[in-house]
Amino acid sequence: MVMAEEKLWKCGKCKEDLVKKRTAFSYLGHTFSTEVMCCPKCGKVFIPKELAEGKMAAVEQELEDK
Numbered sequence: 001m002v003m004a005e006e007k008l009w010k011c012g013k014c015k016e017d018l019v020k021k022r023t024a025f026s027y028l029g030h031t032f033s034t035e036v037m038c039c040p041k042c043g044k045v046f047i048p049k050e051l052a053e054g055k056m057a058a059v060e061q062e063l064e065d066k
């Protein structure tokens with residue numbers, strides 16, 4: 001498996017490689033989970049801007065439909 005295209009993320013504080021972690025978010029009373037990158041040392045979670053915006057937009061749309 002070649003993963004050269006994948007960006008290597010590191011925690012700016014610990015210099016640790018980030019690991020994928022399934023995290024639950026709560027937004028506008030809804031809870032959903034997604035995989036995000038997080039620091040194994042300090043636990044800081046890094047959410048790509050596109051992912052955060054895309055997910056939030058999806059949840060907002062879901063709420064509007066009801």
Ligand SMILES: [Zn+2]
Pocket residue numbers: 011012013014015016039040041042043044
């Ligand atoms: Zn860290």
